[in-house]
Amino acid sequence: MAAKNLVNLEAVSKSFGIKPLLTNVSLGINSSERIGVVGRNGGGKSSLMKVIAGIEDPDSGRVAKSTSIELGILSQSDSAAEGSTVRDVVLGQKQKHEWASSADIREIFTGLFGGFADHLLDREFHSLSGGERRRVNLARLLVADLDLLLLDEPTNHLDQEMIQWLEEVLKQRAGASVIVSHDRKFLNASCNRLIEIKKGKLSCY
Numbered sequence: 080m081a082a083k084n085l086v087n088l089e090a091v092s093k094s095f096g097i098k099p100l101l102t103n104v105s106l107g108i109n110s111s112e113r114i115g116v117v118g119r120n121g122g123g124k125s126s127l128m129k130v131i132a133g134i135e136d137p138d139s140g141r142v143a144k145s146t147s148i149e150l151g152i153l154s155q156s157d158s159a160a161e162g163s164t165v166r167d168v169v170l171g172q173k174q175k176h177e178w179a180s181s182a183d184i185r186e187i188f189t190g191l192f193g194g195f196a197d198h199l200l201d202r203e204f205h206s207l208s209g210g211e212r213r214r215v216n217l218a219r220l221l222v223a224d225l226d227l228l229l230l231d232e233p234t235n236h237l238d239q240e241m242i243q244w245l246e247e248v249l250k251q252r253a254g255a256s257v258i259v260s261h262d263r264k265f266l267n268a269s270c271n272r273l274i275e276i277k278k279g280k281l282s283c284y
Contacts, residue, residue, distance in 0.1 A: 082109040085148050085227050085255055086131055091140035092279075093126050100126045102279030103140070108227065108255055115266035116259045118276035124259045127276065128152060128229045131257065150227035157216040159204040166200035169219045178222075187221045190244040210236030221248065228256040234265055245269070 086108040093101040100123030108114065108131070118124050129135040130142060132152040144150075159168045170178055178184050188195040191214045204215065213236045220228055228249075234242050242265055249256055249269040260266050266273065273284040 082111040083145065084109055085145050085150075087141075087143045088131070088137075089141045089143070091130060091137040091142065093123070093130060093135070093137050095126070099279045101130070101137075101276075104279070104281050106274070106281060108257065110226065110255050112255050112272055113249060113270040114255075114257045115270035115273045116257060116276065117261075117263070117266070117273065123276045123279060125155060125231055128154070128231050128257065128259060132229055145226075148226045149223075150229060151220045151223055151225045152229040152231070153213075153216055153220055153233055154231050157212065161205065163204045164200065165202050165204060165207075165215050168204050168215050169222055170200075184222055187218050187248075190248065191218050191241065213237075214241075217245075221252075224254070226254050228254060228258075230256060230258045230260075232260055233258060234260060234262050 084107060088104055088106040091101055091104045116124050130137050185195050192199055217233060246268045258270060275282045
């Protein structure tokens with residue numbers, strides 16, 4: 080099946096205050112791509128992700144998305160509504176019969192939490208540590224079976240075994256992904272295209 084275009088950025092610019100982060104940037108993302116994004120801290124990587132996701136608007140330029148695209152983002156500050164449980168965040172409105180027998184969902188919980196148990200699902204999200212919250216939000220995105228995953232530093236708080244597991248999941252899943260990470264080994268293993276942001280410009284490898 081031919082790759083489908085999911086998102087196009089055309090001549091996009093974005094600044095933080097007076098500091099330009101993205102300058103006249105153009106980028107296309109296809110359904111078959113796993114794109115790694117590298118660059119200096121504060122250089123515009125997270126802003127690029129938020130512009131792609133539609134969380135922030137570009138100062139100029141255009142972002143065009145496929146009308147049917149479903150995407151999700153793992154950001155540096157993911158949260159949840161007060162009183163939400165892990166079940167609420169990861170499974171949402173899914174009924175138990177929809178997920179209890181799913182081998183894919185069990186694999187995600189096993190990979191990120193070491194198992195699949197009601198006592199984990201019933202824990203309140205805001206009682207979790209930062210690392211646990213990170214893994215819960217990563218599970219939320221993987222369970223959702225999205226067309227495009229936007230992952231900002233997904234390996235933070237993951238041990239080496241979990242990182243290797245995530246590499247394989249990202250390589251095997253059908254959807255596209257854009258991944259910001261300082262872990263070049265992880266990007267080399269899980270991505271088929273690399274983008275560097277430097278002084279507001281994109282270079283593709």
